Amino acid sequence: MLRALDTLIGGHGRRFVVRRFVRPAQRFAAIEASGGIVLLVGAIIALAWVNSPWDQSYYDLWETELALDLHLFEIHQHLGHAVNDGLMVLFFFVVGLEIKRELVSGELSSPRRAILPVAAALGGMLGPALIYTAFNAGTETAHGWGIPMATDIAFAVGVLTLLGKRVPPPLKVFLLALAVADDLGGIIVIAVFYTESLSLEALGWAALLLTVMFVLNRGGVRAIGVYFFLGVLFWAAMLKSGIHATIAGVILAMLTPSRPYYTDEDFDAAMDRLRTEYALARADGDHERMQQALAQMEDLASGMESPLDRLEHRLAPWTAYLIVPIFAIANAGVPVTGEMLRNAASSPVTLGVAFGLVFGKPIGIFLTSWLCVRLGLAQLPANTGFRQVLGAGMIAGIGFTVALFIAGLSFDDPSHLDEAKIGILAASLIAGVIGSLYLLLAAPSASHDTGLEAARARAAGH
Known part of the structure; x- marks a missing residue:
């Protein structure tokens, strides 16, 4: 495959493609897969802690009062809220x-490529929401319809990775793109439907800070400290505005440049000049000039990596291995008793969440994917048939991080929140086990049979 790529675009072109597209995607997938294990450990710690003789210390810890006074603004929150409103940013x-x-250079970068994962994500959000609403329509818990809409990328990609060669690589890419589109939909839902009241003054400050950062960005200002300071102020303004503060993180990410500061031509010319400068300085024994040339080479090399790639590469391990597990410990603690399980078994909240994730997700994803292919709007991923799309839909029923997050926004009543958590945990476990078994036993591996099925589906679409 690499030889064919070399033939088509040349060695330099292949290195560019690998550097700009393949390696970032591989790094992200690898972190998410291993991060799922750490996330699971965090959930187990929370469940074990809250069901131990030391359960009161669990509640006391997350209810610890925190105060932040920077003169420009003051924030008073419990530690648990600080995790959800602060770290989760x-x-x-x-x-x-x-x-x-994904929007700039990935599976969502063109309408033709984006149609299938976006449509599948939309179906995978509508299906669970409708099922939850069917269980809770007309009740005080109807507001939780957004809980079962989310897919947990870490767990979903982790499960597919553990299945190895039984899952065609294009199916993993499809699920990753679907989960990304699903996250985007979940963010929109949080911003639009889980905002109770708005402060126009705080929104005005947020808009002003956003404008300043945009102008600095366009002006070529690269100092990270400046953006960090303005970003903290922007987060505080969003927190005070009534819109959930985590939306600030998404907005700031969208402002992050996705292109390197230097073109390949500029890099080659500047590097040639600096190598010559370094050689002359070395010949003269001028160590100060040598160090200056090396420092400029280092700056030049870092400028060839886009701020988006650099920040994602540096921050993804922190979020996967520290922030999300802390979130899981703070939010997955549910007292599991006989009475709790009996109540959950008949609770419309638990049933709505569980049935939405286990059944609504795969049904919604499968039907919208089938419809897109039948109408000729999209093609199935290579070496992938509808049976495997259904299996991916089952795996997408693993809703954890964002589902728990939306549950916390949906309910103030602790009993309803615990019932939602039981539904999320149970459904995620069931979806992961059933989806894995289905892909291993019912759905064929990447083979001629799968290719023929995909070919028939594409032919039927045309």
Whole structure:
């Protein structure tokens, strides 16, 4: 494959493609897959802690009062809220970076390529929402319809990775693009439907800060400290505005440049000049000039990596291995008792969430994908048939991080929140197990049979 790529675009072109497109996607997928294990450990710690003799210490920890006074603004929150409103901003910032990368150069970069994963994500959001609404229509818990809409990228990609060669690589790319589009939809839902009241003054400050950052960005200002300071102020303004503060992370990610500061031609010319400068300085024994040339080479090399790629590469491990597990520990703690399980088994919240994720997700994803292919709007991924799309839909029923996040926004009543958490945890476990077994046993591996099925589907669409 690499030889064919070399023939088509040449060695330099292949290196460019690998550097700009393949490696970032591989890094992201690798982090998400391993991050799913850490996330699972966090959830287990929360469940074990809250069901232990030391359960009160769990609640006392996350209800610890925190105060932040920077003179420009004051914030008073519990530690649990600080995790959800503060630390999770970085998680949504990384999600926003991934969304932008997919929109600029990934599977969502062109209408033709984006139709299938976007349509599948839309179906995978509508199906669970409708099922939840069917269980809770006309009740005080109807507001939780957004809970089962989200797919957890870390768990979903992790499960597909563990299945290995039984899953065609294009199906993994399809699920990753679907999950990214799903995250974008979840962010829109949070911003539009889970905002209770708005402060026009705070929104005005947020708009002003956003404008300043946009102008600085266009003006070529590259100092990270400046953007960090303005970003913190923007987050505080969003927090005070009534719109959930995590949306600030997504907005800031969308402002992050996706192109390197230097072109290939500029880099080659400047590097030749600096190499010559370094050689002359070395010949003269001028160590100061040598260090200056090396420093400029380092700056030049870093400028060939776009700010988007650089920030994603640096922050993704922190969010995957620290922030999201902390979020899981803070939010996945549910007291599991006989009475709780009996109540959950008949609770419309638990049933709506569980049935939405386990059944609504795969049905919605499968039907919208089938419809797009039948209408000739899109093609199935290579070496992939509808049976495998259904299996990917089952895996997409693993809703954890964003589902727990929306549950916390939906309910103030602790009993309803616990019932939602039970539904999320149970459904995620069931979806992961059933989806894995289905892909291993029912859906064929990448083979001639799968290729023929995909070919028939594409032919039927045309």
